[in-house]
Amino acid sequence: MLICRADVTDIWFDEDEALAIVEDSVIRLSPLAVTIWNLLETPLELEELGRQLEALIGPPPQGAMSEILTTFVEDLSRHHVVTVS
Secondary structure: OEEEEOOOOEEEEEOOEEEEEEOOEEEEEOHHHHHHHHHOOOOEEHHHHHHHHHHHHOOOOOOOHHHHHHHHHHHHHHOOOEEEO
16 A cells, blocks of 8 residues: 655644645644654655654554554545545
């Protein structure tokens, strides 16, 4: 599964959070979503995104990174912040 940044209208960063304008909505990005956005400067496969994310923030306290990341990426995709192919 290849994950890419979507074509958002605009994105505004404030400390560790961000606001993204997507179509006619404003989406608030959490610190984790901002970290993922930054890692996706170039498209990444889910497994590689998980490895890079874990290297930055450490392993999740519960569960597997791949399961948590899959759910999180699906949510970002539903809000048109990332694309998945």
